Amino acid sequence: MTSDKKTFNFLIAGVPYKLKTSHDDATVQELVEFVNSKMNHALSLTKNGSFQNAAVLTAMNLAEELILLKRKAHRELEKLEERAVQLSVDLENSKNNKVLNN
Template sequence: MNSDKKTFDFLIAGVPYKLKTSHDDATVDELVQFVNSKMNQALSVTKNGSYQNAAVLTAMNLAEELILLKRKAHRELEKLEEKALRISLELENSKNNSNKVLNN
């Protein structure tokens, strides 16, 4: 990511926005497409077609995805930490056993 900020003009659900960011064009394009996709999904299930309701539903859906991904990442990190600890203990035990054999 660059430290130089650039202004992007884009549409979300047909509404124009400006964003000043140091992300590259491809990243901003991916973000806009992602949010547009989520917004269109929300608009399709919003009974009155309200952009405000769709925006809140989109935010809730994105928050849910983020929280579930964070939980999954945390569980995976815990598994890796446990595995690293087991390997470390096995190495320590192996080292201690080797030293005992050498000292006898």
């Protein structure tokens, strides 16, 4: 990400938006395509085709993905921390055994 901000014009579900960001073009394009895909999917699921209902459904789906990913990352971090502690204990025990055997 660069420090210079640039303005991007894009459409989400056919609605025009402007975004000022320091992200590069490729990142903004990826974000727009991702949100557009989620929004179009949500629009197809809403019975009355309400943009507002689709936006809320999209937000809920994205929040669900984010929360589940954060939980998974937290579990993985805990596993890594447990493994690091165990390796530290094993290393310390190994040092102590060498001292006792000499």
